[in-house]
Amino acid sequence: MVAPFEGGCRCGAVRYEVSAEPIAVMDCHCRDCQYASGGSHTTAVVVPAAAFKLTKGTPRRFSVKGDSGTDVTRAFCETCGTPLFSEPPGGAIWVVKAGTLDDPSWLKVGGAIYVKSAQPWAHIDPNKLMFDHMPPGAPGVQ
Numbered sequence: 001m002v003a004p005f006e007g008g009c010r011c012g013a014v015r016y017e018v019s020a021e022p023i024a025v026m027d028c029h030c031r032d033c034q035y036a037s038g039g040s041h042t043t044a045v046v047v048p049a050a051a052f053k054l055t056k057g058t059p060r061r062f063s064v065k066g067d068s069g070t071d072v073t074r075a076f077c078e079t080c081g082t083p084l085f086s087e088p089p090g091g092a093i094w095v096v097k098a099g100t101l102d103d104p105s106w107l108k109v110g111g112a113i114y115v116k117s118a119q120p121w122a123h124i125d126p127n128k129l130m131f132d133h134m135p136p137g138a139p140g141v142q
């Protein structure tokens with residue numbers, strides 16, 4: 001058990017708490033996550049929406065059409081720019097950026113999603129799960 005766990009942005013203006021274990025942890029290689037990370041992917045910590053609580057500050061939000069074709073709202077700190085989480089449509093889950101946890105070291109990455117959009121130079125572990133887009137039945141991870 002690791003829950004509850006906390007995290008926030010680099011400057012400390014925005015803080016959050018998660019009161020449940022992650023549903024999944026996946027590296028997302030969609031084009032949108034490449035922008036959000038400035039790199040090859042983001043590591044998405046999928047948590048139940050009801051378990052996620054902002055405890056300090058108000059992040060800035062930006063909505064964009066994701067690779068899935070639906071709108072995804074991304075939240076980031078307007079002071080330091082840290083990408084914090086995204087709110088996929090449906091409202092069932094929130095996706096927290098792994099690097100914003102106070103201690104991300106315990107996370108176990110299950111595999112990669114949106115591999116179809118991955119850059120040729122991205123590192124993808126062939127021994128883990130791999131999905132071209134979303135895993136079947138997933139509620140919309142971005």
Ligand SMILES: [Zn+2]
Pocket residue numbers: 009010011012013014077078079080081082
């Ligand atoms: Zn900040």
Ligand SMILES: [Zn+2]
Pocket residue numbers: 028029030031032033034114141142
């Ligand atoms: Zn993505």
